[in-house]
Structure formats: structure tokens, C-alpha cells
Amino acid sequence: MLIFLKIQSEVDKLSAYHPLTEQEAIEFSRSIPEFFPAGAVLTSREIGDGNLNLVFHITDAASGKGLIVKQALPYAKVVGESWPLTLDRARIESEALILQNELAPGLVPTVYKYDAELALTVMEDLSDHVIMRQGLVDGNKYPKFAEDISTFMANTLFFTSDLGMNQQDKKERVKAFINPDLCKITEDLIFDDPYTDSPNNNFEAAIADAAEALRNDDALHLEVAILRNKFLTNAQALLHGDLHTGSVFVTAQSTKVIDPEFAYYGPIGFDVGAVIANLLLNYAGQAHWIKDEAELADFRSYLLGSVREIWTKFENKFGALWDEHNADRLASSASGYKQYYINKLLQDSIGFAGCKMVRRIVGLAHVADIDRIEDAAEREKAQRLALEIGTSLIHLNRQAISIEQAIDIVLSATTKHV
Amino acid sequence: MLIFLKIQSEVDKLSAYHPLTEQEAIEFSRSIPEFFPAGAVLTSREIGDGNLNLVFHITDAASGKGLIVKQALPYAKVVGESWPLTLDRARIESEALILQNELAPGLVPTVYKYDAELALTVMEDLSDHVIMRQGLVDGNKYPKFAEDISTFMANTLFFTSDLGMNQQDKKERVKAFINPDLCKITEDLIFDDPYTDSPNNNFEAAIADAAEALRNDDALHLEVAILRNKFLTNAQALLHGDLHTGSVFVTAQSTKVIDPEFAYYGPIGFDVGAVIANLLLNYAGQAHWIKDEAELADFRSYLLGSVREIWTKFENKFGALWDEHNADRLASSASGYKQYYINKLLQDSIGFAGCKMVRRIVGLAHVADIDRIEDAAEREKAQRLALEIGTSLIHLNRQAISIEQAIDIVLSATTKHV
Structure with missing residues (x-):
């Protein structure tokens, strides 16, 4: 004593x-x-x-x-x-x-x-960089971003998982990164509030019908419950945990990921999905920021190309680390397991991307890409497009076999919301 | 300092x-x-x-x-x-x-x-009880066991999961039960050695062909890799972690589960599967211990009935706790999620049961139910039956929708190995 x-x-x-x-x-x-x-x-x-x-x-x-x-x-x-x-x-x-x-x-x-x-x-000090969200709103392209963020994710996620490090040391690391308070913010704001009548929700009256539709979509709730459960239980790798474009400092030549205070051991797709979701939120808002049709088409094609490139590069780099540095004998030798595992990562990434889009439209915290659109009708259009893409990604997630399916969802929702 | x-x-x-x-x-x-x-x-x-x-x-x-x-x-x-x-x-x-x-x-x-x-x-002191494995080898039935062990599993697993307790407190509990050393024993002996040429393996020359078949079954390796990954990453509930019949003291009226030193946060099906596997290992050995054909049929039918009863009672009790004590709003309200979740528990239970049977035949640590059979030919028959059931359960696991499929596997393997 x-x-x-x-x-x-x-x-x-x-x-x-x-x-x-x-x-x-x-x-x-x-x-x-x-x-x-x-x-x-x-x-x-x-x-x-x-x-x-x-x-x-x-x-x-x-x-x-x-x-x-x-x-x-x-x-x-x-x-x-x-x-x-x-x-x-x-x-x-x-x-x-x-x-x-x-x-x-x-x-x-x-x-x-x-x-x-x-x-x-x-x-x-990174004051020579800009926050990527603002850079995108300003219509800037970041040609090194897909390369850098895919390296960041492949390396940090592979080498903190049971695939890339000693499996007993990994358990001690899980312990060191138990992070209940910050996880609760995610659990509530992303995986609960948008699907119920929560006082934390924050959406405009103009899209009340779409917000209500979220609360009444049984199939959507099943998918979100499954994704929420993965967030709660699947200690796959040490996540950044809040990897949106507001957590990235960029220049044309440099990418710096900041603010990993939400870090904890969770599902890999949660980080990948966060990056994808925030590019697509910018996509949904761009019709306001860029008035010229050809320029808009070009920028949106850049954003969609980035989504494709980020997934593809991530998949390839993660796969290469798997081939060269796999610390798990059976994972490494079991025929078909790598493909199975990476396809599950794709499915999770798509599902979590959807959840992250939805919450930025109806939940507590929004994004400048859409919220700062001054014209109410245009803002509503962007919000509806983001919700349509988000919910479609959630509905797709467990069936996904290719990133092209996510791209197709974006293209077809864009046509619908012209 | x-x-x-x-x-x-x-x-x-x-x-x-x-x-x-x-x-x-x-x-x-x-x-x-x-x-x-x-x-x-x-x-x-x-x-x-x-x-x-x-x-x-x-x-x-x-x-x-x-x-x-x-x-x-x-x-x-x-x-x-x-x-x-x-x-x-x-x-x-x-x-x-x-x-x-x-x-x-x-x-x-x-x-x-x-x-x-x-x-x-x-x-x-439980010296008025006997270790259940010995009791079963002696041909005793334990009519209260299915009721008790299903209560033990439903209560301890539900109330330590994100479904049954505060989700932030659960994370602190995950931390308190990080158990690298003991988990490593399981990871090596159950989820690795039996599927490779490991010096830890321990099988008789008579079944060398069956042991080799384990090492060459690609589809089996994929399933075991997936199950191994769940053991490594899926922090679903606080498991007993070693719930075989040697960890249970019984009398006709009493069941006491002992030795939870392998406890850690892992997949619920690992505990349920351990119980099922050890009843089926006893089943595989009983043709030696009971010579009378009608008696043998009766005891095996008791064992299979127990497997069915344990799963069914577990499923019902876990489901009742879900209905009455669910701490997760979305899990509780999402239509179809309970059925989805419990079916995954069935699949995991069947897969882990298979892994636990296989390792007791070719891995380091065996069970008395089979090892103490003196006659070499009878011992071999029991080992082959256990391996056949174990591998079939592993092959089935992700497709399973009913415990009856597991029972059918046992019955059809028994016919084959008469």
C-alpha cells in the first residue's frame, strides 16, 4: 500500500x-x-x-x-x-x-x-503545405498523392498487422493503442447516429426526405451493423483512424499525413475507405466550385482516376509486401488466401467509404467541399449526390469484386443527379 | 527517473x-x-x-x-x-x-x-467431481452438461462482447486480457503445425498418409488460414480459450468449468467449437471402449444428441440475451442482423471444431479418448474417423447453415469408417 x-x-x-x-x-x-x-x-x-x-x-x-x-x-x-x-x-x-x-x-x-x-x-512545421481538402476545393490536382497515400497505407497497415510483424508483439501493440474515447466518437457519429433519430444529427431541411430514407432502409441497416461490428472487433492493423483529406498536408511534390489521434487496431478498410470517401465528397461538391463543363468533367475524371489509382496501387503494394515480408507461414502458403484477404479489404473499403460519405451529409460533422457551397439548390444537389453514392457503396460492399463497381456507382449516380 | x-x-x-x-x-x-x-x-x-x-x-x-x-x-x-x-x-x-x-x-x-x-x-475444491473426458471414456452420460455448458457459453460470451456490455469498457477489458504467450501455443499447435512438416507434430506411422493429405489439401489450407486469421484478429468476446472436456469437472448434477488461463478476446466460435470437437473426439474413440453394438449406438447417439443440444441451447440462450440485454442500438434494431450474426457463430463453431479435432490426431497434444486405445488397428480406425470428421467440418464451415450438417458429416464418416 x-x-x-x-x-x-x-x-x-x-x-x-x-x-x-x-x-x-x-x-x-x-x-x-x-x-x-x-x-x-x-x-x-x-x-x-x-x-x-x-x-x-x-x-x-x-x-x-x-x-x-x-x-x-x-x-x-x-x-x-x-x-x-x-x-x-x-x-x-x-x-x-x-x-x-x-x-x-x-x-x-x-x-x-x-x-x-x-x-x-x-x-x-508543414506550413509550406496546404490541407488537401482546401487544395481540392480550390481545384488543385495532386499528382503524387495516389502514389504516396497508397504507400503510406500499404506500409503502415501491412507492417502492423499479423501478416507483417511478430504476432505476439502485435498483441502488445493492440494493448498500447486501446483508444476507447476516440473510438466512441466514430462509433456514435459514423456507425449509429445517421441511421436513427439522433440529436447529434445535423442536416438541412431540404434533404429531410433523404435523411428519413436512411432511417427506414432495412437492408442498409444490416450492412452498417456488419461494418460497425468490424470496427468494434476486427483488430487487423494499426489504423490512422481518421484518414480524411483534412488529415493530409500536400504540395505538388509532398504528402504528409497528420493527426493520428484516432489510431487503434481496427479493420484496414476503414483507412482506405476514408481516403476514397473524401475524394468522392469533393467530387459531389465540384459542380459548384467549377463552372466550366469541360473543366468539371476533367476534374471529376481526375478524382475518379485517383480513387481507382489509390485502390490499385494500394492493392499492388500490399500484395508485394505480402509476397516479400509475410510473417505468417500459413497465410503465405495457403493457396488463394491472399486473393481472398485482399478482396475482403476491397469490400470493407467500399463499405466504410459509403458510411463516411453518409455521415458527412446527415451527421454532426460536415465537410467544406459541400457545406461551403453558398447556393442552397446546388448544395442540396451535392448532398443528394453524395448520399446516393454513399448508400450505394454500402449496399454493394459485401458483393464487391472490383473497384470498377464503385466507379460505376459514382458515374451512374452523377447521371441521375445532373 | x-x-x-x-x-x-x-x-x-x-x-x-x-x-x-x-x-x-x-x-x-x-x-x-x-x-x-x-x-x-x-x-x-x-x-x-x-x-x-x-x-x-x-x-x-x-x-x-x-x-x-x-x-x-x-x-x-x-x-x-x-x-x-x-x-x-x-x-x-x-x-x-x-x-x-x-x-x-x-x-x-x-x-x-x-x-x-x-x-x-x-x-x-472439486474433488467430488470427475474430469469430463475421463467420465466419457468410462461411458458415463452427463444429462445436465448441455444445459450447463450452453448457459456458461451464452452468458460469458454475450456479456463480454460488444453486444452485452459497454463498448468502451469492453476495450479496457480487451487490454486486461491480452495474452500473447498462451495464444501462441494455440496459434502454433492448432492453426499451423498440423498443416506443415513441423517437428511439433506427433502422429503414428500408420496414419502417415492421412497426415500427408492434410499437408497437401489446398482448399483445407485456405479455410484454416481464414480461421487462423479470426483467432488472431477477431476480438469478439472474452473466451475461455481452452474449453475441452479436460477443462470441465462434472457430476450428474453439476458442471464446473476450470482452467481459463488461455482466456483472451477472440472469436466466440472458438469456445463453442472446442466443446463440440471434444465430444466428437470421444465419439470417434468409443467403438473401442464400448464393445456391445447396441450400447455403442446408444452412447454415440447420446454424444451426437449432446452436440445438437449444446448448439441449439447456446443459440437460443444467446438469442434471448440479444433480445433482452442488447447494449448496441444498431445491432439490436437492424433487421436480419441477429440471424446473420448467429449463423456466423455456427460457421465459426463448426470450423474451429474441425481444427481442434485435426490437431488432437496429428499435432503435439493428443486426447485420452483416442490415445489410450491399446489395440493399434482400432486406434488407427478412431484416428482416421476423427480426421475425416475434422477435415469435413473445416471444409463445410463457411457454407454451414445448420448444426444438422455437422451431424450428417459425423454420421456419414462413421458409415465410411465401419
């Missing part, structure tokens, strides 16, 4: 958590060895979107160098301080970033320091 | 693990409050089968009372001291027993005390 009392008193003494001021963020970033020149005049700007974290951008005008200081808040601001969130997610984010940087070098920001007491991570 | 050094020195001081002598086991059992009368003359007998644990039976001849003191060994004796096993499995066993006793009262031994340092659990 004595020993535990002793530990507790040490913890109390050390426990110094409080949200940093900008001045404190500057002081903290001076502690990174050999980063800023001695005596540098540092400035700080809080640039977080403020839902879950404080994000300080620390810069030294003289050297042009910068750092990001990210601190977790003990609640989710989006729903007020009443939704408490464990600060342990800062550890999860930091450990996930470090691991992802080992498995997919250069595709995530470098972590310089993690402070457990303050739930704070100091990492690479 | 100082704080960690302090803790370590406390741990070193307290760390007193050593295998107990019989005298120490007696002293330890005196520490259970109000169990043995003051001044009782206690005797101890080590009764473990000695693979993984010491088991002391402590008795007081005067009062007739007894206790079991079970201590984990830091290695698996079955393969010598070179296979180290974490002592943490004693914690897992003790916590699993306490939880199972809450969820299925009276169907596991009561735990009186757990000592983490000594990896030791003091529990209810």
Missing part, C-alpha cells in the same frame, strides 16, 4: 497539465536541442481548428525555421466542454506518428519531442 | 516467486479467512498434470473440507523448461474465473484468493 501512496504523491507533484499560453509554447519549443539558433526571437500563433487540440505555430523570422507545438485539450470543443476526452490520445498520436515515420518514411511529420504531463507533441 | 528506481527496488523486495513446496501450500491455505478450523491438521497432495502449473489439493480430514492451491510455473513442462510462459497467466486465470462466476454463477470454481507475486490462486 505504501508503495502506491508514494507513487501517487510523485504523480501529483509532477502533474502540471494546463493549456499552454503562446508564451509557454515558445519557451517549450526552445527546449528542442539544436533546432532554433541560440537567442532566436520566436513568435507563436495558435492555428488549431480548435475542436480537440491547441496547435501553436512557432517561428523564427531570422532563420525562417518553424515548429508545431500540438497540445491535446481534455474535452472536445465541438460539443462544448461537456464531452471529456482522455489526454492519453496525445501519447497515442505521438507514438503513432513515430511508428508511421519508421514504416512510411517522410510521409508524416517528424516528431521532435513528446511530453506526457502536458499531453504535448513538438513536430515538424 | 528517481521515481522509477524507487518502484523497481520495492518490486525487487516484494518479488518472492518460487514454486511452492507442499508445506508452503498448506501454510498459504491457512491464510484464507474462516475456511479451515483453527488448528486443523492439513495435508497436501500435488495433483496437477504438471504441464503448466502446480496444483495442490489441501485437505482437513477432520472437517472434510478442502481447497485447491494452483500455482503457475514459468515454463511449459510439456516441451521442457525451454518454453517460457509468463506468470501473468495466473492473473488472467484468476480474473477470468471471478468474472465467469459473476456471469454464469455456480458454473466455475469459487476463487478465494489470488496472489500476484506467487502467481497463485486458491479456489474451491
Whole structure:
């Protein structure tokens, strides 16, 4: 008993958590060895979107160098301080970033320091990049993205799964990334609310009929229940867990995946599906942002091409890792198993993509690709198109055998919603 | 740093693990409050089968009372001291027993005390019971077993799954029952060795052709790879993890499930399949133990009836818990999902039952129901029958829609191996 009392008193003494001021963020970033020149005049700007974290951008005008200081808040601001969130997610984010940087070098920001007491991570400044969601809304193409994101997913997902690492070590990793609070957000907002009359839902009156249709589609509920169950139980690989285009910093030459605070062991298709869904949400909104018909057709064809390319490259890279680095004798030798496994990944990716589209239209949190469309009629059209694609992907998922089926769904829904 | 050094020195001081002598086991059992009368003359007998644990039976001849003191060994004796096993499995066993006793009262031994340092659990003496495997070999029927084991499985599996408990608390429980060492035994001995040329395998020369056939059956390997993957990744419920008839103490009126040291979060069908497999292993051996044809037919019909009854009662009880206690809104409301889920449990149960039969014939650890048959030709016949049933169940698993299909497999294999 004595020993535990002793530990507790040490913890109390050390426990110094409080949200940093900008001045404190500057002081903290001076502690990174050999980063800023001695005596540098540092400035700080809080640039977080403020839902879950404080994000300080620390810069030294003289050297042009910068750092990001990210601190977790003990609640989710989006729903007020009443939704408490464990600060342990800062550890999860930091450990996930470090691991992802080992498995997919250069595709995530470098972590310089993690402070457990303050739930704070100091990492690479990416202010020369833009958030991909905004880049797409602005009509920019990212020719390296499909290559990079497929490498990121194939490497991080394969090498954290039972296929790519020691299976006993993997169990310890599952334990280290148990993440109940953040998983609950996904379980509620993606896999429950949109299909029932939840106070968390947030949709416009104009599409009330479509929202109601979601609540009354028995076949859809069966598919979502199956996908939800996979999210709850299928500890396949260490996911990023929130891999939408708002979690990706890009330039024409560079891709950096950020914000893995939702990381946990779950179904691989959940990450792949998130990427696909967010490209398709942008697709649904583009008729507003691009007025010229030929330009629109070109950009949409770029987006659909990206979806195809991302899946195909992911499939090929994951398959190549399977062939070269398989740590599981039977998985590696059982005839037909690789094909079976990868086809299940395709099916899951399509199903989860559908769920992620639906929730961005009727659920709590929306996306700028569609929400920022000012014209109500155009916004409604985009929302209906996204819902049509999303629900069709969900209905398809367990029957899917090719990414072309998903592409066909998008094309045929587009024709319907002209 | 100082704080960690302090803790370590406390741990070193307290760390007193050593295998107990019989005298120490007696002293330890005196520490259970109000169990043995003051001044009782206690005797101890080590009764473990000695693979993984010491088991002391402590008795007081005067009062007739007894206790079991079970201590984990830091290695698996079955393969010598070179296979180290974490002592943490004693914690897992003790916590699993306490939880199972809450969820299925009276169907596991009561735990009186757990000592983490000594990896030791003091529990209810069940020496008025017999190990079910021996009881079945002796030709005894256990009319209450199907009722009890189906209750045990339905209650412990439903209420530890995402269906029957808070889904965030479940994740913490997954963490508490991460069990890499014991899972590895299963992963190797059940889901790998029998299908390759492993030095762990152990089969008689007479069935070398059948063992070779296992190594060359592509379709079988695909099914086993899929089942192995479920064992590795599907955190459905807190399993017993080793639910064979050697882990069950019985009398005509009582069933007590023991030894949950393999407990971890895995696929529900693995427990159900273990029970079915071990009844069918006994079935395969009975032609030796019972010479009279009518008696044999009667006992086999009792065993097959038990398999049917166990599945049917399990299905009904699990379904009733689903209807009354479902903690998952969507799972509960999605039309057709309950039927889908329970049919998957049937398929998994059949597949895992097959794997467990196969490994007991060609793998490292065998069962007395078949191994103790003295006549070589009869033993071979029983082994071939068990292999035929096991492989057929594996081939069937993903197509199964009724337990009757499993029963039919047994009947038709029996005809073939007369």
C-alpha cells in the first residue's frame, strides 16, 4: 500500500497539465536541442481548428525555421466542454506518428519531442503545405498523392498487422493503442447516429426526405451493423483512424499525413475507405466550385482516376509486401488466401467509404467541399449526390469484386443527379 | 527517473516467486479467512498434470473440507523448461474465473484468493467431481452438461462482447486480457503445425498418409488460414480459450468449468467449437471402449444428441440475451442482423471444431479418448474417423447453415469408417 501512496504523491507533484499560453509554447519549443539558433526571437500563433487540440505555430523570422507545438485539450470543443476526452490520445498520436515515420518514411511529420504531463507533441512545421481538402476545393490536382497515400497505407497497415510483424508483439501493440474515447466518437457519429433519430444529427431541411430514407432502409441497416461490428472487433492493423483529406498536408511534390489521434487496431478498410470517401465528397461538391463543363468533367475524371489509382496501387503494394515480408507461414502458403484477404479489404473499403460519405451529409460533422457551397439548390444537389453514392457503396460492399463497381456507382449516380 | 528506481527496488523486495513446496501450500491455505478450523491438521497432495502449473489439493480430514492451491510455473513442462510462459497467466486465470462466476454463477470454481507475486490462486475444491473426458471414456452420460455448458457459453460470451456490455469498457477489458504467450501455443499447435512438416507434430506411422493429405489439401489450407486469421484478429468476446472436456469437472448434477488461463478476446466460435470437437473426439474413440453394438449406438447417439443440444441451447440462450440485454442500438434494431450474426457463430463453431479435432490426431497434444486405445488397428480406425470428421467440418464451415450438417458429416464418416 505504501508503495502506491508514494507513487501517487510523485504523480501529483509532477502533474502540471494546463493549456499552454503562446508564451509557454515558445519557451517549450526552445527546449528542442539544436533546432532554433541560440537567442532566436520566436513568435507563436495558435492555428488549431480548435475542436480537440491547441496547435501553436512557432517561428523564427531570422532563420525562417518553424515548429508545431500540438497540445491535446481534455474535452472536445465541438460539443462544448461537456464531452471529456482522455489526454492519453496525445501519447497515442505521438507514438503513432513515430511508428508511421519508421514504416512510411517522410510521409508524416517528424516528431521532435513528446511530453506526457502536458499531453504535448513538438513536430515538424508543414506550413509550406496546404490541407488537401482546401487544395481540392480550390481545384488543385495532386499528382503524387495516389502514389504516396497508397504507400503510406500499404506500409503502415501491412507492417502492423499479423501478416507483417511478430504476432505476439502485435498483441502488445493492440494493448498500447486501446483508444476507447476516440473510438466512441466514430462509433456514435459514423456507425449509429445517421441511421436513427439522433440529436447529434445535423442536416438541412431540404434533404429531410433523404435523411428519413436512411432511417427506414432495412437492408442498409444490416450492412452498417456488419461494418460497425468490424470496427468494434476486427483488430487487423494499426489504423490512422481518421484518414480524411483534412488529415493530409500536400504540395505538388509532398504528402504528409497528420493527426493520428484516432489510431487503434481496427479493420484496414476503414483507412482506405476514408481516403476514397473524401475524394468522392469533393467530387459531389465540384459542380459548384467549377463552372466550366469541360473543366468539371476533367476534374471529376481526375478524382475518379485517383480513387481507382489509390485502390490499385494500394492493392499492388500490399500484395508485394505480402509476397516479400509475410510473417505468417500459413497465410503465405495457403493457396488463394491472399486473393481472398485482399478482396475482403476491397469490400470493407467500399463499405466504410459509403458510411463516411453518409455521415458527412446527415451527421454532426460536415465537410467544406459541400457545406461551403453558398447556393442552397446546388448544395442540396451535392448532398443528394453524395448520399446516393454513399448508400450505394454500402449496399454493394459485401458483393464487391472490383473497384470498377464503385466507379460505376459514382458515374451512374452523377447521371441521375445532373 | 528517481521515481522509477524507487518502484523497481520495492518490486525487487516484494518479488518472492518460487514454486511452492507442499508445506508452503498448506501454510498459504491457512491464510484464507474462516475456511479451515483453527488448528486443523492439513495435508497436501500435488495433483496437477504438471504441464503448466502446480496444483495442490489441501485437505482437513477432520472437517472434510478442502481447497485447491494452483500455482503457475514459468515454463511449459510439456516441451521442457525451454518454453517460457509468463506468470501473468495466473492473473488472467484468476480474473477470468471471478468474472465467469459473476456471469454464469455456480458454473466455475469459487476463487478465494489470488496472489500476484506467487502467481497463485486458491479456489474451491472439486474433488467430488470427475474430469469430463475421463467420465466419457468410462461411458458415463452427463444429462445436465448441455444445459450447463450452453448457459456458461451464452452468458460469458454475450456479456463480454460488444453486444452485452459497454463498448468502451469492453476495450479496457480487451487490454486486461491480452495474452500473447498462451495464444501462441494455440496459434502454433492448432492453426499451423498440423498443416506443415513441423517437428511439433506427433502422429503414428500408420496414419502417415492421412497426415500427408492434410499437408497437401489446398482448399483445407485456405479455410484454416481464414480461421487462423479470426483467432488472431477477431476480438469478439472474452473466451475461455481452452474449453475441452479436460477443462470441465462434472457430476450428474453439476458442471464446473476450470482452467481459463488461455482466456483472451477472440472469436466466440472458438469456445463453442472446442466443446463440440471434444465430444466428437470421444465419439470417434468409443467403438473401442464400448464393445456391445447396441450400447455403442446408444452412447454415440447420446454424444451426437449432446452436440445438437449444446448448439441449439447456446443459440437460443444467446438469442434471448440479444433480445433482452442488447447494449448496441444498431445491432439490436437492424433487421436480419441477429440471424446473420448467429449463423456466423455456427460457421465459426463448426470450423474451429474441425481444427481442434485435426490437431488432437496429428499435432503435439493428443486426447485420452483416442490415445489410450491399446489395440493399434482400432486406434488407427478412431484416428482416421476423427480426421475425416475434422477435415469435413473445416471444409463445410463457411457454407454451414445448420448444426444438422455437422451431424450428417459425423454420421456419414462413421458409415465410411465401419
